[in-house]
Amino acid sequence: MIVYWMIMIAGVVVLALLVASHHQLLPLERNVTAVEWKQHREEVPEGPDRVDVAGDQMIIHCRDGSQLNFRAPGMHLALGALTFVTVNGRRLLAVLDRARYRRTYLIDVYRAAEGGTIWAGLIGWWRHETGYLLAADGDYLIEVHRCFGRDRVYLLDPSRALQGHAFGLGITRTLVAPTRRLGSVALHGREVFIAAGKDRWRASIA
Amino acid sequence: MTPGRNKLHYFGADEEEYFHRVADRRTKLLRPLAMFFVRRNVRADTLTLASFLLLPLFFFPLFGLGYYLAAWAVLLLHIGLDGLDGPIARLGRYASDKGALSDILNDISGMVVVALTAIHFGFASPLLGGLYIVTYIYMITFIIARNVLEMPYRVVFKSKYWLYIFLLVKVHFHWDILNPFLLALSVYQTVMTVLGFIRLRRHLPGVLGRGARGAWPAADKVASRERRRQRRAKWRERRQRLWESLKR
Numbered sequence: 001m002i003v004y005w006m007i008m009i010a011g012v013v014v015l016a017l018l019v020a021s022h023h024q025l026l027p028l029e030r031n032v033t034a035v036e037w038k039q040h041r042e043e044v045p046e047g048p049d050r051v052d053v054a055g056d057q058m059i060i061h062c063r064d065g066s067q068l069n070f071r072a073p074g075m076h077l078a079l080g081a082l083t084f085v086t087v088n089g090r091r092l093l094a095v096l097d098r099a100r101y102r103r104t105y106l107i108d109v110y111r112a113a114e115g116g117t118i119w120a121g122l123i124g125w126w127r128h129e130t131g132y133l134l135a136a137d138g139d140y141l142i143e144v145h146r147c148f149g150r151d152r153v154y155l156l157d158p159s160r161a162l163q164g165h166a167f168g169l170g171i172t173r174t175l176v177a178p179t180r181r182l183g184s185v186a187l188h189g190r191e192v193f194i195a196a197g198k199d200r201w202r203a204s205i206a
Numbered sequence: 207m208t209p210g211r212n213k214l215h216y217f218g219a220d221e222e223e224y225f226h227r228v229a230d231r232r233t234k235l236l237r238p239l240a241m242f243f244v245r246r247n248v249r250a251d252t253l254t255l256a257s258f259l260l261l262p263l264f265f266f267p268l269f270g271l272g273y274y275l276a277a278w279a280v281l282l283l284h285i286g287l288d289g290l291d292g293p294i295a296r297l298g299r300y301a302s303d304k305g306a307l308s309d310i311l312n313d314i315s316g317m318v319v320v321a322l323t324a325i326h327f328g329f330a331s332p333l334l335g336g337l338y339i340v341t342y343i344y345m346i347t348f349i350i351a352r353n354v355l356e357m358p359y360r361v362v363f364k365s366k367y368w369l370y371i372f373l374l375v376k377v378h379f380h381w382d383i384l385n386p387f388l389l390a391l392s393v394y395q396t397v398m399t400v401l402g403f404i405r406l407r408r409h410l411p412g413v414l415g416r417g418a419r420g421a422w423p424a425a426d427k428v429a430s431r432e433r434r435r436q437r438r439a440k441w442r443e444r445r446q447r448l449w450e451s452l453k454r
Contacts, residue, residue: 004267011263015256022252030300129247168247168298 023129027147030171035192035203037178042193042200051082051093058082058118060093060109068113075099075118078132080184085136087158092123094141094158096134104128104143104167106158124162126170137187143167144177144185144194151177153185153192155205173205233293240293250295250305257287258312261319269323274377281320281370288312314346317366324373324384334388338369341395348402357409362398365391 018025050061056075060068072095081096085106093107095118103125105118112121133144141156153175154167161170179196186193190206233240243253260280268277291309295301321339324330342365352358365387372384408431 001271004270007263007267011259011267014259014263018252018256018259022249022255023247026249026251026255028247028249028298028300127245127247164245166245166247168244168249168300 021148023145024147027130027145027152028168028171029152029174031173033173033175033205035175035205037194037201037203040200040202049084051079053077053079053082060113068109070109070112070116070118070120072097072118080133081131083134083136083141085141085158086139087123087162090123093121094134094136096128096131096143098132102127102129102131104131104134104161106162124165126161126165126167128167131167133182133185135185135187135192137189140187140190142185142187142192144182146181150180151182153177153182153194175203175205229292232289233296236290236293237297240290240297243290243294244298248294250291250298250300251308253287253291253294254305254308254312257284257291258315260284260287261316266319266323266326269327278374284316288316310346310350313366314343317342317369320370320373324369324376329373329376329384330388331385334385334392337392338388338395341392341399342366344399345395345402348399348406351406352402355406355409357405359398359402363394 049063052059052061056072056077058070058072058077062068075095075097076099077095077097081098083094084091085094086092087106090108093109093112095105095107097103097105105125106123107118108121108123110121112118114120128143128145130145130147131143132146133142135142135144139158141158143154143156145152145154154171155173155175156167156170157172158170161167163169175192177194178201179199182194182196184195191202191204193200193202195201261284264280265277265284268274268280288309291305292301295305318339321330321335325332325335345362349359349362368387368391369384372387375381376384
């Protein structure tokens with residue numbers, strides 16, 4: 001009798017672990033592409049606009065030198081998780097929030113600055129679950145996800161992800177990172193730049 | 207066969223289109239539930255893995271503890287999750303042969319765990335249960351091999367769900383339909399395996415190795431195979447004509 005109870009307890013533990021970590025254990029993959037990651041020594045380039053975070057205050061430094069400020073209450077933000085992306089011809093700020101809901105939000109920064117909070121400029125969102133880095137160039141968006149083994153670099157179609165509220169529906173291509181954990185990511189044209197500690201790689205996704 | 211469909215399945219040629227139609231209908235029917243998982247970025251393989259773990263870790267011990275109703279509920283959940291992974295993969299646009307392979311493994315291990323549970327707790331004869339498991343696995347292997355080589359069986363009877371039903375009948379009503387069923391199905395599966403084996407032997411080259419001489423059947427063997435094929439086609443045509451004249 002005790003053996004059966006022990007098997008069941010083991011079952012509960014295994015299922016609990018599966019529920020807690022299935023996104024890292026079995027990451028979503030579509031069109032897995034084997035790109036050639038080349039090591040290089042250049043700094044990872046920054047995006048065209050700059051975003052700063054001070055507490056829950058976000059400061060957008062526009063190209064014309066002006067600044068836009070708004071609050072992002074309750075969000076867990078990091079500098080590598082903010083980027084500008086063009087969706088349906090509109091330039092929007094993509095914000096990857098690692099707080100409770102684990103969502104990526106697309107924000108119209110002018111409306112957000114008018115309203116004073118990020119919610120005033122909200123255009124849409126999708127669930128990212130394990131995402132932690134963002135990069136974009138034009139309408140190309142990259143989301144990096146933390147997975148067991150090696151991180152996954154996803155090329156997303158933001159409009160599809162927005163419609164389904166799930167990054168999984170927007171995946172157009174999946175790249176497997178050359179190392180276990182990435183520190184930063186940038187996108188210039190069709191070139192992906194990634195860095196982990198002192199190591200830097202680049203790959204072409206054309 | 208519709209072009210682009212995967213070959214990793216274990217249906218016969220006559221059933222394949224029907225089962226694909228059923229799968230498409232199931233996708234439509236389960237769409238709201240499947241979308242719940244797709245929107246939460248849950249991969250179909252996660253559900254397959256959960257379904258796979260349920261039987262050895264919950265169904266078997268619940269049976270041992272005598273909580274039969276809970277055990278049947280777990281079995282139903284296993285079947286439900288197994289049926290849901292396909293629609294999730296299709297709606298999430300990442301259905302692939304990798305997922306199909308996991309699904310097949312889950313299907314077979316489900317049957318194996320239930321059959322072993324029946325044997326272990328004395329509901330099925332160890333000899334008949336063992337025979338059933340072995341012949342079932344052989345049969346599935348040959349079905350998949352033949353589907354991959356594009357020479358499928360015409361019709362295949364898969365008895366997994368009947369095993370579950372007859373076990374339930376034996377546990378709750380004490381009618382022993384289970385053991386005769388295991389015997390009959392073992393015979394059927396053995397016949398299907400032997401037929402599959404003979405057909406595959408005929409199809410495969412005689413000597414393995416890429417550069418080996420005589421790797422392909424000799425000309426006289428090919429000619430006799432062709433004659434056999436033509437003879438069979440003629441018989442089939444005659445049968446068809448006879449059937450049509452009888453119908454008239």
